[in-house]
Amino acid sequence: MSRSPSHPVRLFASVLATGALLTTAACAGGDSDTVAAEATASPAAEAARAVGKTPTPSPGTLTESGAKAALLTEADLEDDWQRVEDADKWRDTLLVGKVDVADFLTAKADAADCQKLLDGLYGDDLLGKPSGASALAGFEQGDSRLLEQVAAYDQATLDDAMKWLKSLPAECDQFTATGSPDGERTVQVTQTSVPKEGDARQGLHVTVQGTAADAPATLTLDVAVVRVGNDAITITAGGLDGGEADSVTQGVELGTQRLKDVLAGKTPTSNPGQFD
Structure with a gap:
């Protein structure tokens, strides 16, 4: 009678499967430039770019x-x-x-x-x-x-x-x-x-x-x-x-x-x- 893998084994298998899927997606998606472009378009990257933008001028305080x-x-x-x-x-x-x-x-x-x-x-x-x-x-x-x-x-x-x-x-x-x-x-x-x-x-x-x-x-x-x-x-x-x-x-x-x-x-x- 076989036994179900313990929790640590299941977690390790899940990590390996995820890694395999990412590797396949990278190969199918083309070269590294495409991957870089996708990373740049991430929400975190967009937020970082927004911080560096010059704000629209607004009425200032009279000096x-x-x-x-x-x-x-x-x-x-x-x-x-x-x-x-x-x-x-x-x-x-x-x-x-x-x-x-x-x-x-x-x-x-x-x-x-x-x-x-x-x-x-x-x-x-x-x-x-x-x-x-x-x-x-x-x-x-x-x-x-x-x-x-x-x-x-x-x-x-x-x-x-x-x-x-x-x-x-x-x-x-x-x-x-x-x-x-x-x-x-x-x-x-x-x-x-x-x-x-x-x-x-x-x-x-x-x-x-x-x-x-x-x-x-x-x-x-x-x-x-x-x-x-x-x-x-x-x-x-x-x-x-x-x-x-x-x-x-x-x-x-x-x-x-x-x-x-x-x-x-x-x-x-x-x-x-x-x-x-």
């Missing part, structure tokens, strides 16, 4: 150098805008004053928003303090000025700022600001259209009627803000000679593209003559 590179240049703007170096020191005293609460139906609430507008235009921080990189560029043309800021913000802060800007034409339609050095001023705020750029946008037209150098004067400012992710560009242009709506529109279109290029890891280029 100080990136913010500066995203700023408009003289070549991006029509007319005779000239870049100046002291734009961070620009201040217009017509924007200094205390909002008269008596002008508002809801008093302190709306007055605070309008005060924030005046203070933001005066201090060049309309969207609040940036949370990351920030850069400014200023241009002059006659008595008019154009100021652009490119900056990174906290997402919640930026969202709140965009909602606040949208509310201003209704809340701050017309009000009075008082105080030295230019006495009483009448401020009007209206909404303006902004090119459909970025993830969100808002435009304002602000006039401040008062006195400057003891003579009647009206400061007119066109303002545009465009959000791109958690970053934004803010362009303010105008002066005592009137607003600069066309230049702001041009700046929005080219400035937004420059910011997008920087975030994508590209070097932005100027576009002279695009609007001829």
Whole structure:
């Protein structure tokens, strides 16, 4: 009476059989190149190759150098805008004053928003303090000025700022600001259209009627803000000679593209003559 092989014997026989099958498959399949190709196509090999692949570029974090590179240049703007170096020191005293609460139906609430507008235009921080990189560029043309800021913000802060800007034409339609050095001023705020750029946008037209150098004067400012992710560009242009709506529109279109290029890891280029 024969006995069944013990477990170790059965295991050894199984290994021999598997080896024979592999040898037969190799002979039938052709040369060693074919075997190598099959090994390369294995899941493990594919995973190893995937590790070495260059990832698809995605929007990056705005850096100080990136913010500066995203700023408009003289070549991006029509007319005779000239870049100046002291734009961070620009201040217009017509924007200094205390909002008269008596002008508002809801008093302190709306007055605070309008005060924030005046203070933001005066201090060049309309969207609040940036949370990351920030850069400014200023241009002059006659008595008019154009100021652009490119900056990174906290997402919640930026969202709140965009909602606040949208509310201003209704809340701050017309009000009075008082105080030295230019006495009483009448401020009007209206909404303006902004090119459909970025993830969100808002435009304002602000006039401040008062006195400057003891003579009647009206400061007119066109303002545009465009959000791109958690970053934004803010362009303010105008002066005592009137607003600069066309230049702001041009700046929005080219400035937004420059910011997008920087975030994508590209070097932005100027576009002279695009609007001829």
